[in-house]
Amino acid sequence: MPKKSVLLFNLILFLTLSGCSAPKQFVAEIATIPSGAMVAIDGAPVETTPFSHSFDFTTVEEYTINATREGFFEEKLTVDSESPSLLAGQITIKLEPSPLWEATTFSPTTNNWIQVLVSDDISPRMSWQIMIDAVIKRSSAIKALNYEAGYLETKYYYKKFNTKHGEFLLRCQLVATLVSSEPLIYRIKNVSEWSGNGTQWHPYNRVLLMNESMTTEIQNRLRKRY
Amino acid sequence: MNQFITALCTIFILLSSFGSDWVYSSQQEPLLPESIAARTEMSPSQRNYTIFLEEDDPEKAAQLLNSANDQYARKGWSVFSIIPYIEGSDFEGFFVTYQKNFVMN
Numbered sequence: 001m002p003k004k005s006v007l008l009f010n011l012i013l014f015l016t017l018s019g020c021s022a023p024k025q026f027v028a029e030i031a032t033i034p035s036g037a038m039v040a041i042d043g044a045p046v047e048t049t050p051f052s053h054s055f056d057f058t059t060v061e062e063y064t065i066n067a068t069r070e071g072f073f074e075e076k077l078t079v080d081s082e083s084p085s086l087l088a089g090q091i092t093i094k095l096e097p098s099p100l101w102e103a104t105t106f107s108p109t110t111n112n113w114i115q116v117l118v119s120d121d122i123s124p125r126m127s128w129q130i131m132i133d134a135v136i137k138r139s140s141a142i143k144a145l146n147y148e149a150g151y152l153e154t155k156y157y158y159k160k161f162n163t164k165h166g167e168f169l170l171r172c173q174l175v176a177t178l179v180s181s182e183p184l185i186y187r188i189k190n191v192s193e194w195s196g197n198g199t200q201w202h203p204y205n206r207v208l209l210m211n212e213s214m215t216t217e218i219q220n221r222l223r224k225r226y
Numbered sequence: 227m228n229q230f231i232t233a234l235c236t237i238f239i240l241l242s243s244f245g246s247d248w249v250y251s252s253q254q255e256p257l258l259p260e261s262i263a264a265r266t267e268m269s270p271s272q273r274n275y276t277i278f279l280e281e282d283d284p285e286k287a288a289q290l291l292n293s294a295n296d297q298y299a300r301k302g303w304s305v306f307s308i309i310p311y312i313e314g315s316d317f318e319g320f321f322v323t324y325q326k327n328f329v330m331n
Contacts, residue, residue, distance in 0.1 A: 071260075072260065075262075098260045196265075197268065204256070204258070205256060
């Protein structure tokens, strides 16, 4: 009888303890809104969303999930073995669109010089006029203009963005300089910078749409044969 | 002969531009505003100010809030967050955080 009692006690103890111990491994589907974001877990790139991932909490207490997608603000999420989303098997991260990205476009002239070889049948005076036309058509804010030196610089055009991550400033400026008069070659660059405090500026990898259309027009008209 | 020299010059100038592209691309990735690293860098420079508006009458509290917002907006501050303060089950007022706007010249 006592033996039976011990066995019964051990059985109850085993069932109780096994029921109490939290599971150490979880499989969850990681998704982002919108999908197609690159996910890094604890700094190591994993995959593009959506995908399933196994989290092992045997030796690790928590995982940090970073989701990045071009045109959206990067988001970070930390999960541990008690996170409701992990227990539900579905981790969804909502990405906020970046208004800076939406107001800008890719350009090879972004913080980078490109050279424009002027067509033979366009005179130096005419090419200079073409550049000024393309600029003042969109903005009259010219900072420096010198035909003899072959130098054109617009004032910075500022744009302010209010986002849930704070205020951002973006500024763009077009600079054109003469490289060679024989053959006639100009080089063009769009300086594009952003700031989070109005004092410290960082290069941005895209330019405002206005600057890109200005640059494209200059290139197309200088290269065009009449 | 002149044409040959001109052609050589053109090739040299165009090739030099590829060189600068290579130097540019080999530089470190720029800090983009969309990244968490940028937000981390920005946070200490954000100028925030939090006040407590004490008023247990919700109607009067709303008036007080509007008046405070107007007052701070005139000084270049915008509302960042408004959190009601409830003690027990009684409304006691608001915590309002303002953020300094950029001054653009």
